[in-house]
Amino acid sequence: MxxxxxxxxxxxxxxxxxxxxxxxxxxxxxxxxxxxxxxxxxxxxxxxNTEQPISEKEQVNMWMTINGNRFEVLAEDNATAHAFAAQLPLTLNMEDLHSNEKHAQLPNALPTNASRANTINNGDVMLYGSSTLVVFYKSFSSSYSYTRIGRLSQPDKLADILGQGNVQIKFSRDER
CATH class of the missing domain: 1.20.5 (Single alpha-helices involved in coiled-coils or other helix-helix interfaces)
Known part of the structure; x- marks a missing residue:
């Protein structure tokens, strides 16, 4: 919105x-x-207003689609996830970084509440800074701080589907 x-x-x-x-x-x-x-x-x-606004109490249902493969994103109940969902649908050209994550700049900055992640998990969807969306496809330890947006409900084949290099990912929202 x-x-x-x-x-x-x-x-x-x-x-x-x-x-x-x-x-x-x-x-x-x-x-x-x-x-x-x-x-x-x-x-x-x-x-x-073509999309309904998201109230803080409303469950946010988001989806991530890569080459026809659709993943459910289990959204965090925070201002960042709600603000991200309000920008959907959104298709991003995401670049590979360190062979464990895809990242892209969002069109609009989001509210942040960053904390040190310690452990990043396969399927985590997070915000770095206020406008860099990151999708992690491998688990690892990290000293960086992120704001959590959500995580994929079934990330098992995510690394295979994302493949090497850059990829286009569509984020969308389903209304209940």
Whole structure:
């Protein structure tokens, strides 16, 4: 969701309660102007928002597709995973690094809460810095700090499917 959509939603959330207070206290009828503004805001929000926003409590379902092979990404319940999911669908040309990971720059920075990973596992999907998405396909020890986005539910054949060199990976989201 882009910044203008977020601003519209925040304005609508802030204005709607005030508009409901515009009812005429004496006879219980509402101000016709408030219903026009409410209708206009509702139409603006729905026309600009093609995907439903993700609430912090909502389970995020994400998928990663490589050469027709689809992997379920079990998302972390954090602001980074939610912000990443809000950018989907997204297809990235991911470069190989150290023969154990693929990485790519995201179009928009994500919120971070990095911590030292110690152990990286095959199938981990993480954020390095605020805008480098990393998919690990081998397990190893690391002293670097990452923000966890999620992990693949079944990463067993990931290294074989990713192969050597660069690869195009599509990330998508399914709505429940």
């Amino acid at each position: 882009n910044m203008s959509n977020r601003m519209i939603i925040m304005m609508a959330v802030g204005i709607l309660p005030a508009l409901s207070a515009c009812a005429d206290d004496q006879n219980g009828t509402s101000n016709s102007n408030s219903s026009i503004v409410h209708e206009s805001l509702t139409q603006k929000i729905s026309s600009n």
